[in-house]
Amino acid sequence: MRIALLAPLLSIAMVGCAASSSDNKVQSNGSAETDKTERVRFSDNPYPSTYKPYPSAATVITGATVYDGEGGRIDSGVVFLSGGKIVSVGGPDTAIPDGATVLDGTGKYVTPGIIDVHSHLGNYPSPSVDAVSDGNEVTGPVTPDVWAEHGVWPQDPGFSRALANGGVTSLQILPGSANLFGGRSVTLKNVAARTTQAMKFPDAPYGLKMACGENPKRVYGSRRQKPGSRMGNLALNRQTWAKAVEYKRRWDKYADKGGTPPARNIGMDTLKGALEGKIKIHNHCYRADEMATVIDMAKEFGYTVSAFHHAVESYKIADLLRDNGICSAMWADWWGFKLEAYDGIPENAALVENAGACAIIHSDDEDQIQRLNQEAAKALADGRRMGLDISDATAIRWITYNAAKALGIEERTGSLKAGKMADVVLWNGNPLSVYSRPEKVWVDGALLYDANDPARRPVSDFELGQPGEGDVK
């Protein structure tokens, strides 16, 4: 009865429940499913992807060296793309279908499309001016209610550079690290589009950006607000998670027992999704000791961390990260720009790999996203120089499959396996060499960059009519 009275006041997105749950149970022959469909519900995807793959032609690349993204390598390989999917990948004896465009890949290399697990393209775009700086909601340290996609400008010229120079086909745009809970991330396909929704990777899980360390305590401590210390960081994190657990409990109880629906809280919806494992936690965290604390905080409240980002000290606790199944998203060699980055070493990624933990090379940068392949190559070389045995194909996994895994899209992209999205890069040489560049890049089988064809090169609205428009950048 109370529910019926409340119903007109609530969103049209919900389904009102006219009778008590006990009545329902009787009337629905005891079916719990029927019972639950009649609860107040909200869309968990109110801003859905409108991305549709662009037209593609059946294409075969022959004779190329293939890094499959999962650590495999095929010499003189054949890669067949059709209908936007990878159809087959194999050695020189692989059947070449009739009617497909055949590209001679002799002397060239094929990898999955590169994936950047940490980017601010669109929410800290070029030009770097206040008018389009939308990556941090610096008005409070706990903002799980903000969504990165609502601050992503699809006309950022950086997307095209990441495609043409870096072969990047998917990327996660995260809120910044000013806040403890920075908000929801969004995973995009690197396709030029009129709207951000038309870039969204269909049905990719959301991420939640969290941040350890210096940034939150500096930003708010300098305003004499909490947190002003690492203690404050943890205290506010724990208090927020405690509220989220309570919020989830209320909704779970409502789902189970009915009654008055809990008041909806947009930020808590995100945290509830994280507690349910539907939203991946991406935690900016440099120092080993802080990562260890976060691991226990996650256990305290019942969530898991997908990846620590900027994890410059992962090498100190690579065993712990392995045992907890947490990826480290790292730069190859950034260090020393702030105290929590002082112990960064160029062997970090290789040591994480060597310990059996999940290593990812990320950019967090509009320039390095254009050469993640080179960053992986440096990290690989530094590992080998200290005697670690790591294959070229493994280094490619750091910027493809492992990144996809941290984003929860590894069943659909990130490696060259039959049935997956045809997100593919043909390189004009070994991508682990400084002298190589993407020659062609396909997204869902559509050729969206071709070094030999100026017509296959996106130019954002911002650059149209400007000097250098359409230049090879």
Added chain:
Amino acid sequence: MKKYLLFALALIAAPAAAETVAITGGKVVIGDGSAPVEGGTVVLRDGKVVAAGSDVSIPADARRVDATGRWVTPGIFAGFSRVGLSEIGAVSQTNDISGGSSAYNASIDVVPAINPKASAIAVNRTAGVTRAVVAPSTGRNIFAGFGAVIDLGQDYDAITKARAFQFVEFGESGAAEAGGSRSALYAEFRSMLAEAARYARGPVSYDSDILTRSDARALQDVINGRVRLVVHVERASDILQLIKLGREYPRIKLVMVGVSEGWLVADKIAASGIPVIASALNDLPESFESIAATQSNIGRMKRAGVNIAIGMINDWDQTQLRYSAQYAGNLVAIGKIPGASGLSWDEAFAAITSGPAKTLGIDGRIGSLRPGRAGDVVIWDGDPLELSSAPVMVMIDGVQQSLDNRQARLRERYRTPEEDTLPKAYER
């Protein structure tokens, strides 16, 4: 006698431990844009290059270093940096890059602030960087002060050339420093130079509301051309204005740094003769003054005849000078992309060795393996521009350098993350 000689050498700041060395069998790169020489020899004596290339005679007393299968090159010369001026950029107590709100601007000199033991010096030395341009950042007006050229050696004697240049911000940054517009910037520049000229005519009676005595004194060597003026400028129209300004002040020796839109006016830069220390890979309209930024910029300027070097202004310029080689390699790579302009390998390597030295007029002293240059030699395990390569030996002024640094120590401590019978703090 020998002892006395060594003492005398130390007094004039020559490298006390400089040996006579002959590095043989390697692929020798001179660094002046010439092609590498297979199986070449490099001879160093008294801290300087005696000869390099093929048909080099080896002195009987020389220590021989076999570099067969390796590359032998001059050390990398970082064309623009702030190395040694901070230990950790974001820890303000360690950061001496800008005078901030001090009363001193043009009269600031980076020399006393440079810490040869800054971690970044050892880290970049390990990566083959042996010399660097070190510039201050602006404080309260467009003039930042005097920059220096330093070596990245392990001793305390880092200064190669003090007061190598005066640094000034034009463009967007300069406009902001001048109060808010480019017009104000030009007014400030002209009036400060006029005040400096007035100081020259009567230093004792000099009094000014806009330029302090110490800054006026500092600008004397700029207006008389004894010290170069390095100008940060990006936009094409700003570059043209600067060229015009150069004609107005013909005695000032200008050098441009940044220059993202240089390719749009490359012929005019070339005609002006002003050398350029350019950012290599900037290809985004990161600001409205670099709308036309492209990685073809340096290649196009080079083709137009501009005297060009690679520098890293505002791009990890305190910590990552080692990117110079990666950037140079990328310029070779883009030469293979249809429609793009890059550099040949020889040009690219020169852009990070003799190139910066040339822009500052000190290529007779450093930056290549031509006879008489400082004995800065790096032996690499492969192509120095390739990502997989690293130095196996670094010499500065003929002195072999340690390749150890904090990062290497951390790496060894955590080779395995698990602790042994004692905490990690005991592993060293």
